[in-house]
Amino acid sequence: MHIHGLQKLAMVDYPGKLAATVFTGGCDLRCPFCHNALLVTRLAETPEIPEREVLDFLSSRKGLLDGVVLTGGEPLLQPDAAEFLQAVRELGFAVKLDTNGCHPAALAEILEAGLADYVAMDVKNSRARYAETVGVPGFDLSPVEESVRLLRESGVDCEFRTTLVRELHRPEDLDDIAVWLEGAPKYFLQNFVDSGNLIGRGYHGFSPEELRAFADRVRPHFGCVALRGVE
């Protein structure tokens, strides 16, 4: 595992749990609004943390933390992600996995082995605007569609989520996502925030009123729709 970040106490990354968050390095997408360029396009500037060190830290937090979040970058790019989660499991932690959905075979392995208690999958935009939104010309959406299918059929607690960017998302794009994910139990909308560490530039979020309008628009299609990071 190429681990390039460890947040030792995360209050909000894992719904309802006190967690540590482990950040893997590298991603196969280039979302221009990505707020974590240091884990994607500027990885060489971010020191790697030995996996043993991370597992030793987690071991020292047994009984103090409830869970571990594995995020990135894209964690399923790591060929040994399942082995890492197995080790985390053996320490007694609940596991949340964040993924961009590009690696359905790795996701299936983890789901089938019962190595994730909760999965949060990004759905970046409508199918027509996906390539533009992930910064990969000619992007093949089929792995993402397969991951959506796998997650929905797995029975594992999961959410789909979209970060809304003024320059990339129109109300019609949300309509397409709603039809695509129709009936999914949980869908979260997050506002774009400029971290100052983006892959691209010139992106903006929406006002709280605009975000609420987006949520109202898609609400009939999901079990639950909620906004994150909105007062």
Ligand code: SF4
């Ligand atoms: S926002 Fe896009 S580029 Fe950044 S880590 Fe997530 S999937 Fe990768």
